[in-house]
Every structure is written in C-alpha cells, then in structure tokens.
Amino acid sequence: MINKLSVLALALFCATVVMATTGLAQPFALPALPYANDALEPYMDKLTVDIHHGLHHQGYVNNLNAQVKTFPKLEGMTLEAIMAKVSTFNAAVRGNGGGHYNHDFFWKSMAPAGKGGEPSAELISAINYAFGSLGELKKQFNQAGLTRLGSGWAWLIVTPEKKLAITATANQDNPLMDIAEVKGTPILVVDVWEHAYYLSYQNRRASFLNQWWPLVNWNEVNSRFAKALR
Ligand code: MN
Numbered sequence: 001m002i003n004k005l006s007v008l009a010l011a012l013f014c015a016t017v018v019m020a021t022t023g024l025a026q027p028f029a030l031p032a033l034p035y036a037n038d039a040l041e042p043y044m045d046k047l048t049v050d051i052h053h054g055l056h057h058q059g060y061v062n063n064l065n066a067q068v069k070t071f072p073k074l075e076g077m078t079l080e081a082i083m084a085k086v087s088t089f090n091a092a093v094r095g096n097g098g099g100h101y102n103h104d105f106f107w108k109s110m111a112p113a114g115k116g117g118e119p120s121a122e123l124i125s126a127i128n129y130a131f132g133s134l135g136e137l138k139k140q141f142n143q144a145g146l147t148r149l150g151s152g153w154a155w156l157i158v159t160p161e162k163k164l165a166i167t168a169t170a171n172q173d174n175p176l177m178d179i180a181e182v183k184g185t186p187i188l189v190v191d192v193w194e195h196a197y198y199l200s201y202q203n204r205r206a207s208f209l210n211q212w213w214p215l216v217n218w219n220e221v222n223s224r225f226a227k228a229l230r
Contacts, residue, residue, distance in 0.1 A: 024079040024104065028065050030058045031104055039112040043215050045200045053107065056195055060099030060172070067093050083176040094179075098172030102153055105174075106191050111217035120222040130164040137166070141190070142209040144168040151193040154209075156221075157184030158228035168192075187224040188216065 033053055038046035068074045071089060074082065082089070082097045089097075110116070119127065119134065131137040137156070145154035148168040157175050159165050160183065167175055167182040175184045190196075190212060197208035 024101070026065075026068065026076060026078075028061050028068075028079070028100055030054075030061050031107070033107055035110075035112055035115075040110060040215055043113060043211050044110075044197075048195075048197070048199045051199075052191075052195055053103075057100070057103040057107075060096045060103065063092060063096040064100050067096065080176060083174065084178055086177045087179050094177070095172045098174050098177065101176070102172055102174050102189065102191070105186060106153075106189050108220055109188050109190075109217055110215040111219070113214040116215065116217040117219040117222070119218050120225070123218075123222055123225050126164050126225070137164075138213060140166050141188075142206070145190055145192045145209050146206050148192055154190050154192060155184075155186050156188040157182070157186050158225065159184045162229055185224075185228040187228060188221050 030053070033049070037049045037053070040049060067090075071093065074089070074093070079097060079101050082093065083101060086094050086097060124134065127134055127137050131140060141154055141156060144166050145168065148154060148170070150170065152168055152170045153172075153174065154168045155166065155175055157165050157167060165182065165184060167180075167184070169175065169180065173180060174189075175182060175186055177183075190209065192205060192209070194203075194205075197205065201208040201211075
C-alpha cells in the first residue's frame with residue numbers, strides 16, 4: 001500500500017541516486033561510462049579506455065575524496081564550486097578536482113562513431129561566426145591541443161561575452177577555475193595527456209587529434225551550448 005511517507009521515501013531515494021550518479025557531488029564517485037569500453041574503437045582502443053577510466057580517472061576521484069577529509073572547508077561543495085575557488089586550496093585539490101571534472105566532461109563529450117549526431121544549426125552559425133567554418137574550428141582546436149606543451153587539455157568554450165573560443169589548459173586545469181587565463185563555460189574537450197592516446201598512437205598526438213573527431217558527441221555539445229547561452 002502506498003502512503004505519503006513511502007512516496008516521500010521513494011523521492012528521496014531517487015534524488016540520492018541521481019546525485020550519486022552525476023559524480024560531481026559528494027562523496028565523489030567514478031561515473032560509469034555512457035558506452036561500452038570498446039565502443040570508441042577503432043579511434044580509441046578498449047585497453048586505453050579501461051586504463052584511462054578505471055585507473056587514471058578513479059585515481060583522481062580517490063585522491064579528491066582523501067583531500068575532503070583533510071580540508072573540512074571542502075565538505076558539501078560541488079565540484080563546480082571547488083573549481084571556482086580552486087586557488088584557495090592546495091595543489092592536490094587543483095590537480096585531482098580538475099582531474100575528476102575534466103575526465104567526467106571528456107567521457108560525456110564522446111559517443112561511439114556515428115552515434116553523436118551533428119552540430120545544431122545554432123551551433124554551426126556560432127562556429128561560422130567565430131571561426132569561419134567547422135573545418136577551421138577543428139584545425140584551430142587540434143592546433144591548440146598539439147601546441148599544449150606536456151600534459152593538458154584543449155577546450156571549446158563559451159566566453160562570458162557569449163562567444164565561442166578555443167583555449168588550452170595545462171595539467172588538470174580547466175576554464176572554470178579561478179586561476180584560468182581564459183575563463184568560460186566548456187562545451188567540448190579533448191584530453192591530450194599521453195595516457196589518452198599512447199597505446200594506439202604512441203607519440204603521434206597530431207594523428208590522435210585528427211582521428212578523434214568521429215567520436216565527438218555533438219548532441220551533448222549542442223545541449224551544453226544552448227545551456228551556456230541561457
Ligand atoms: Mn586523462
């Protein structure tokens with residue numbers, strides 16, 4: 001028999017499950033991939049995804065949760081809130097908080113080839129305005145990833161002026177951080193750490209960047225873009 005209390009309990013349970021599965025609220029948890037580990041082949045091989053998600057990303061999550069125990073100030077903060085004040089914490093919070101945020105965002109930026117849809121008319125119009133064409137966006141984005149010395153990320157962001165821009169960050173930094181040189185709302189990212197491509201592409205980062213585009217989840221990018229404009 002369903003009474004008001006059980007409905008309330010169910011609602012609370014569902015809310016808790018939703019919070020836990022987003023992975024961006026505490027306690028931080030490794031979000032499941034939105035596809036099978038071999039679904040990105042041949043552009044991104046299964047072993048790379050196994051290690052990158054199961055070991056690297058899990059490591060950032062574990063280390064971030066460990067930091068929460070030593071920084072009571074972090075308790076209850078969402079990951080986005082931590083990013084906005086990251087300069088007030090230590091290097092471990094910056095590296096592992098960014099590591100968790102960036103990887104979660106990266107996995108959701110991809111879909112199996114042929115399943116990610118196409119850029120929306122609104123997004124294409126903004127891309128043409130900012131870069132001239134989709135081809136030119138890809139060229140500039142790849143260039144940003146290629147010239148990021150050492151480890152880091154290339155991003156497509158919506159600036160505070162609501163324009164599209166490309167930026168690259170070092171290590172696990174991102175454009176949401178208060179320390180970022182170029183700030184904005186990310187809508188697409190690629191990981192250019194060697195662990196993202198080395199098993200298949202070895203030192204050929206340019207080749208990885210050129211071959212990565214069929215994996216872009218444009219449906220997700222479209223929705224992030226629309227949200228960023230609100
Ligand atoms: Mn990575």
